[in-house]
Amino acid sequence: xxxxxxxxxxxxxxxxxxxxxxxxxxxxxxxxxxxxxxxxxxxxxxxxxxxxxxxxxxxxxxxxxxxxxxxxxxxxxxxxxxxxxxxxxxxxxxxxxxxxxxxxxxxxxxxxxxxxxxxxxxxxxxxxxxxxxxxxxxxxxxxxxxxxxxxxxxxxxxxxxxxxxxxxxxxxxxxxxxxxxxxxxxxxxxxxxxxxxxxxxxxxxxxxxxxxxxxxxxxxxxxxxxxxxxxxxxxxxxxxxxxxxxxxxxxxxxxxxxxxxxxxxxxxxxxxxxxxxxxxxxxxxxxxxxxxx
Numbered sequence: 001x002x003x004x005x006x007x008x009x010x011x012x013x014x015x016x017x018x019x020x021x022x023x024x025x026x027x028x029x030x031x032x033x034x035x036x037x038x039x040x041x042x043x044x045x046x047x048x049x050x051x052x053x054x055x056x057x058x059x060x061x062x063x064x065x066x067x068x069x070x071x072x073x074x075x076x077x078x079x080x081x082x083x084x085x086x087x088x089x090x091x092x093x094x095x096x097x098x099x100x101x102x103x104x105x106x107x108x109x110x111x112x113x114x115x116x117x118x119x120x121x122x123x124x125x126x127x128x129x130x131x132x133x134x135x136x137x138x139x140x141x142x143x144x145x146x147x148x149x150x151x152x153x154x155x156x157x158x159x160x161x162x163x164x165x166x167x168x169x170x171x172x173x174x175x176x177x178x179x180x181x182x183x184x185x186x187x188x189x190x191x192x193x194x195x196x197x198x199x200x201x202x203x204x205x206x207x208x209x210x211x212x213x214x215x216x217x218x219x220x221x222x223x224x225x226x227x228x229x230x231x232x233x234x235x236x237x238x239x240x241x242x243x244x245x246x247x248x249x250x251x252x253x254x255x256x257x258x259x260x261x262x263x264x265x266x267x268x269x270x271x272x273x274x275x276x277x278x279x280x281x282x283x284x285x286x287x288x289x290x291x292x293x
Contacts (some may be wrong), residue, residue: 052282053187060145065137068199071175072133074191076253078179082186087125089185093293098125103177103261105129107155107292108136111167114152116156133175139170148180155292161209169204177261198230202253204277205260205290210238212225212286220276222283224251247275249283259284262291 079101085096094100098146102125109132110118118137120128140147149164155170162170176193183190193201206224217238223245224234231253235245251271258264266284271281 013121016238020252031183033077038084038152048194049100058143060148061143062170064148064200067194068168068172068175069137069141071083071172071179071193071197072137075175075179076130078182078188079130082182084279086186087252090269091185092182093181097205100181101125101129101179103293104174105132107174108122110153110155110169111171112136114164115145116194119121140164153218153268156262166204169200170292173201173204173257173261176201177263177291180263183272193257198228198253198257199232201260202226202230202232203234205257205287206234206236208290209236209283209286212289213238213282215282217246217279219243220279222246222279223248224256225250226256227251236256245275247277247279247283249280260290262293264288 082097089097089098089179091100094103105128108129108156111134115136117132117139119129123131143256148161148168151161151166152167154160154162154167155174164201174194176197180190192198220238220243221242221244222236222238223235225248226232226234228251235240238246249275251269255264255270259266259269266281266288269284269288271280271284
């Protein structure tokens with residue numbers, strides 16, 4: 001309203017004085033009153049939806065950052081729903097729900113430190129995890145695809161390292177796994193990941209499977225056929241000189257993700273196998289060691 005103009009021969013001040021709509025708008029601009037904070041649950045719901053929709057600029061970055069952002073948003077919504085007693089609900093791993101969230105934040109911190117994310121201050125377990133995950137996503141989303149190939153520390157036993165691309169898939173995997181752990185501990189229904197998330201998790205696990213398999217498997221490969229959303233067929237060389245397929249294993253894709261997370265005991269995991277039955281059993285045992293606990 002500060003630019004000089006004429007409206008039906010009127011100057012700006014004359015127009016505002018004679019126009020109820022403009023007078024009301026100017027009054028709001030000049031005297032907006034005190035800002036009213038939204039209720040916490042409403043604020044979190046709006047922020048979670050916004051995070052769910054936000055996409056990084058580069059396609060290669062988006063391919064791994066968007067699934068992680070979506071799982072973070074879903075976990076955020078879940079944690080916001082928990083009652084005070086539910087934060088102390090017992091869990092087989094990490095003691096309580098609060099302990100599980102603190103464990104998740106500690107594993108996220110391995111990648112967050114690499115991306116230069118500062119440590120969160122004195123916050124609740126929920127806010128500390130969420131602030132760190134949000135900062136990590138912002139740093140990754142603003143980067144280019146060259147950074148995705150840089151090696152970082154992965155979560156889990158030992159000192160495994162892998163490209164940042166794999167680390168972000170692992171963060172997606174672990175966030176979903178622990179969200180389902182919390183749903184189970186608080187009498188909520190499980191929520192399987194989207195098909196494209198399942199496929200990322202499966203490919204991440206299968207790439208690590210040969211290193212987790214104990215004993216020599218000279219010249220052998222294994223074909224893994226997974227059904228359902230995110231499924232497909234993969235042939236995994238179990239040695240650098242693999243020249244034949246020794247076994248074909250078939251299973252449900254989401255069930256296989258639960259096996260990778262060690263949330264399904266390998267001895268009771270439902271699968272079908274053609275070929276070497278001993279190798280099939282060893283593959284299932286090895287797959288169950290690839291989780292982040």
